[in-house]
Amino acid sequence: AQSVTQLGSHVSVSEGALVLLRCNYSSSVPPYLFWYVQYPNQGLQLLLKYTTGATLVKGINGFEAEFKKSETSFHLTKPSAHMSDAAEYFCAVSETDSWGKLQFGAGTQVVVTP
Amino acid sequence: NAGVMQNPRHLVRRRGQEARLRCSPMKGHSHVYWYRQLPEEGLKFMVYLQKENIIDESGMPKERFSAEFPKEGPSILRIQQVVRGDSAAYFCASSPPRALGYTFGSGTRLTVV
Numbered sequence: 001a002q003s004v005t006q007l008g009s010h011v012s013v014s015e016g017a018l019v020l021l022r023c024n025y026s027s028s029v030p031p032y033l034f035w036y037v038q039y040p041n042q043g044l045q046l047l048l049k050y051t052t053g054a055t056l057v058k059g060i061n062g063f064e065a066e067f068k069k070s071e072t073s074f075h076l077t078k079p080s081a082h083m084s085d086a087a088e089y090f091c092a093v094s095e096t097d098s099w100g101k102l103q104f105g106a107g108t109q110v111v112v113t114p
Numbered sequence: 115n116a117g118v119m120q121n122p123r124h125l126v127r128r129r130g131q132e133a134r135l136r137c138s139p140m141k142g143h144s145h146v147y148w149y150r151q152l153p154e155e156g157l158k159f160m161v162y163l164q165k166e167n168i169i170d171e172s173g174m175p176k177e178r179f180s181a182e183f184p185k186e187g188p189s190i191l192r193i194q195q196v197v198r199g200d201s202a203a204y205f206c207a208s209s210p211p212r213a214l215g216y217t218f219g220s221g222t223r224l225t226v227v
Contacts, residue, residue, distance in 0.1 A: 004156075032214055043118070043205055043218035044157070051214055090156055094214070100147060101170055102216075104156035 002027045002093050006105035014113050019063075019078040021108050023091030026072060033074040034092040034102065035065055044090065050074065061085070086112045118143075118208050118219035119188075126225045127196045135191040135222045139208030145169075146189040147216060148181055151203040163189060164211075196226045 007022040025031060032051050036044040048059025055067040061084075065076045074091060091105040119138040127133050139146050145164055149157040159173040163183040174181065178196075183189040193200055203223050207216035 034215055036218075041220070043120075043220045044207075045218070046215045049215045100145065100162040100209075101159050101172070102147075102149075102157075103159070104149075106154075106156045 002031065002095050002103045004091050004093050004103050004105035006089075006091050006108050008108055009106065010109045010111070012111045012113060013081045015083055016080050019076075019081045019085060019110065021076040021089050021091075021110070023065075023074045023076065023105060024072055025074065025091070025093045027093055027095055029095050032094040033065075033067060034094070035059065035063070035074075035076050036090045036092060036104075037061075038088045038090065038107075040087075047076070047089075081110075081112050083112050083114070086110055118206055118217050120204075120206050120219035120222050122222060123220065124223050124225070126227060128227055129197060130195050133193040133196050133200070133224055135193075135204050135206075135224070136188045137191070137206030137208075137219060138188040139206075140217055143208035143210055143217070145209045145211060145213075146183050147207045147209075148189075148191050149205045149207070151205060151221075153202075157205060160191075193224075196224075198226050200224060201226045 003026045005024045034049045035047040038044045048057045050067045058064045063078045088107045090107045092102040148160040151157045161181045162170040178194045180192045203221045205221045207218045209216045
C-alpha cells in the first residue's frame with residue numbers, strides 16, 4: 001500500500017524567498033513520484049516527475065525536487081518565489097507495478113506576499 | 115493540439131437525478147483516468163480505462179457509479195441517483211500507453227442540490 005503526506009496545508013512565502021514544500025511517501029515497491037500544480041478552477045499541471053536515475057529532478061517554472069530514498073521524501077523547492085507561484089501543489093506517488101493509478105497528497109496551498 | 119476536454123464545466127443536479135460527465139482525451143492518448151476531488155482534499159483515484167476496457171476500477175464506489183470509454187466518442191462517468199455527498203470536482207486525465215504522468219482536463223464541478 002502506498003500513501004503520501006504533505007506537511008503543511010498552507011504555506012505563506014514572501015516574493016523572492018525560498019519555496020519549500022514537503023512530501024513524504026510510503027511505498028512497498030520503488031515508487032514513481034510527481035509534483036502537480038493546480039491554479040484556481042483549473043486542472044492539474046505536471047511540474048516534474050522522478051522515475052529512475054538522477055535523484056535531483058528539474059521541472060517547469062524553476063521548480064526542482066530531490067528524491068531521498070533513505071528519508072522517503074520528495075520535497076519541492078524553488079529558490080525565489082514569484083507572485084505567479086500562488087497555487088495549490090500536490091505530491092503524488094505511483095507504484096511501479098501499478099500503472100496508471102496515482103495516490104495524491106492532500107495538497108499545500110501556497111500564498112505569495114509582496 | 116487540444117488538451118483534455120471535459121464538459122460540462124459546471125453541472126447542477128437535484129438529488130435523485132443522473133449526472134453524466136464527458137471527457138475527450140488528447141489526440142493520440144488511448145488511456146483515460148477519472149479522479150474526484152472533494153473540498154479541502156486531494157484527488158482520489160476512481161477508475162482507469164482503455165478503449166472498450168476497464169483496467170482498474172478499484173476507486174469506484176460500488177453503487178451508482180459507472181464509467182465507460184467506447185471505441186468511438188468520449189469517456190463517460192455516470193452517476194445515478196445523485197446525493198449531496200457526490201458534490202465534488204471530477205477530473206479526467208489521459209495518457210499514451212504506459213506513460214508516466216498524465217495530462218489533466220479542467221474538471222467538471224458537480225453540485226447536487
